Amino acid sequence: MQPSSALASLSGRMSDRSAVIGIIGLGYVGLPLAYRFSELGHAVVGFDVDPAKIAALNADNGYRRYVGSRTEDIRFPAPFEATSDFARSADCDALVICVPTPLGKYHDPDIGYILDAARRVRPHLRPGQVIALESTTYPGTTEEDMLPELARDGLTVGEDIFVVYSPEREDPGNERFGIRQIPKVVSGVTANCLEAAKALYGGAVDTLVPVASTRVAEMTKLLENIHRAVNIGLVNEMKTLADRMGIDIFDVIRAAATKPFGFTAFYPGPGVGGHCIPVDPFYLTWKAREYGLHTRFIELAGEINRYMPDYIVEKTMEALNGDRKALNGSRVLVLGAAFKKNIDDIRESPSLQVMEGLAARGARLGYADPFVPALALADGTRLEAVTADAATIAAQDAVVIATDHDAFDYDMIAREAKRIVDTRGRFPAADAKVTRA
Template identity: 80%
Template sequence: MSADVVSSEPETPASRLQSPLETLRARMQDRSAVIGIIGLGYVGLPLALRFSELGHAIVGFDVDATKVADLNAKGGYVRYQGQTRESVRFHSRFEATTDFARAGECDALILCVPTPLGKSHDPDIGYILDAAASIRPHLRPGQVIALESTTYPGTTEEDMLPALAREDLTVGEDVFVVYSPEREDPGNAKYGIRQIPKVISGVTPACLQAAEALYGGAVDTLVPVSSTRAAEMTKLLENIHRAVNIGLVNEMKTVADRMGLDIFEVVRAAATKPFGFTPFYPGPGVGGHCIPVDPFYLTWKAREYGLHTRFIELAGEINRYMPEYIVEKLMDALNGARKALNGARVLVLGVAFKKNIDDMRESPSVRVVELIAEKGGDVAYADPHVPTLTLEEGKGASLTAQPFDAAAIAGYDAVVIATDHDAFDYEMIAREAKLIVDTRGRYPASQARVTRA
């Protein structure tokens, strides 16, 4: 599929009256367009809900038949809004399916599929290519195909476009291919899809117009850029900015700790400067799909241009080391209480990658649990959002979430605050715990029985 291929479809009086782009615009404007969402996860489901709020019929595609059946049975899903979990229902017709032949019913097809790393930390865009191959036979004039998955510059035009290619459809005339990176923040009650400005791009100028038609009613502010490659790089810059700054403050934490300084006090003081400083806070590492993964998409692509992204890779090394640093601090704290980690009862509070959600992807808290187990600790965890936890093969059996009431807290030799969910009673924990290793700055550094990590 390329912009210079001439369509083999015969021209009809109707097509002369209204072009595929005009048809798409009209259907988006009167809310009669059917929106197809491919990948019903943390990105796809909120996007489906937003278009459903506008009155569009939604067809959700996923390869997980169990998830599809569950969504169809419930007519909605559970999402996180600030400190609360809530069940939401779609406002207009929604149907989930594993049948990609139904892609032909949709006026828009939005790909929200995973982009993980391979075993050698190389990008794996297999989910994108599989989705493209699945919808390719069912494409028709008047459709817009949008990729939202985070990926390296060039993916949309160099990889996805050939996977969609059909000689009877011309990009920019019959169908429209766009890239618009997701900016979803699970658990953020202040910024939803509508409030977050959306970067959009297209393979051709007409494709960019299709992107404007697709997202214009759903998002308050659109940010057009010159190319899909620029949009892809924008998303990577956003996430690499966070990864590098988190790596910096995590390294500063180890330096401040050695100097006997409270890094959280230092960051809060620096944040009072009204210009030139953005506060980032240390923790047990970085988690989620974006921050631990996305920088490697750029480092891999940069090698194609003969470049070595040392700064980005150094930040990754620092962040990956943080779980080991925390366990070292735990061992020091136990030693100070004349106990060894081997055989000690340790409770890790919070294993999701961020507070108040259940997302376990790349969570550094899980690595903390694994390291404690590897060193002989009798480790358990508590998390109101994660009922069970499966460790990597050879690093311990599957665990079940434990109670975190006063009696339970008092029974452990040490408590590690790894993910600071609001559901935890921090006053009670401070009162009942024999020893606390605090990775999130919930307590003053001077508080008795508290070790900052």
């Protein structure tokens, strides 16, 4: 297929940075991507359906980002505007969809946000636009589900408009790898669509990884996250066995990690959280049923990881029993509500499930997290964070290290805490007041 005039126009506007970039969904994926294109000199229009978020972004032309243990207030260097008016999508040369893909009540994929975004922009599509999907989803979504919602008379995909899939690989809080440094998998519905994907992302990242089809790219993202979920499930199961055998699993992992080949270190914790690892594997298990297959290995890892918060609650009960105390009525402080350290994301966080389990068994519960000032548990109970200072730590019957933010003073915690339930390996297992969980 020869490049069309629309593709040539798009490529030229991307090359000279005159293209206007539309980002649909201004969350953990969309906002950093919007900033990256703004950093390159592109005008950016951000689309969202949350009026409060739109107002806040327009008020200060920026957003807050967590980088390691630091926070940075980001200001867009090129023109940026947030809006809920999808008619503005006609002004954009590129529309990048970065919306959530949650699971339904029965662990079935919910691609409603993707389809809604496609329907909102469809009336405003014009020749020379590229529509890119970055949301994690099952193989076939781009071509079988989203593409029909974009179809318009007079616009030919691959000639007039270009539809691509390029999975996000955002890692909030990662100081080493940002959008530019992470290789970008790109794919297109047609050969010209793939060229449009290269034009869109080529200036934003150091390395492009073109693949043969959108289905390959969709499966690639799922494999990446399933790889993590399965290995985390494995090491969490190993943790429970090692505990029964009186072996420190963190010592085992550190020793195994010295092997220079054939081993990758994964670390246990209170479970898995965030927008990817607890959700994405089930996209593939759902799709596999269409082909008459049952992905037992993936589902087993999910079962193990979902069990871990209950395991932490049980270990906390055992630790308090060893101190001749019952969990019911004991003061228990959970350190860390976010699903990983040094960020504020509590989506699917196992820390919340640990809190809910402790509260259900009568604990006098509190939590500390410098990134999460308040939260609500599943039963509607609202909690406000306390400061993890010496007096607060000393007043607890047990402190549970659920998310090991760098901001916590671990030397002080070791000194002041009566009992530490450590799910992250921050304290020596030989310490008499430490219970590994």
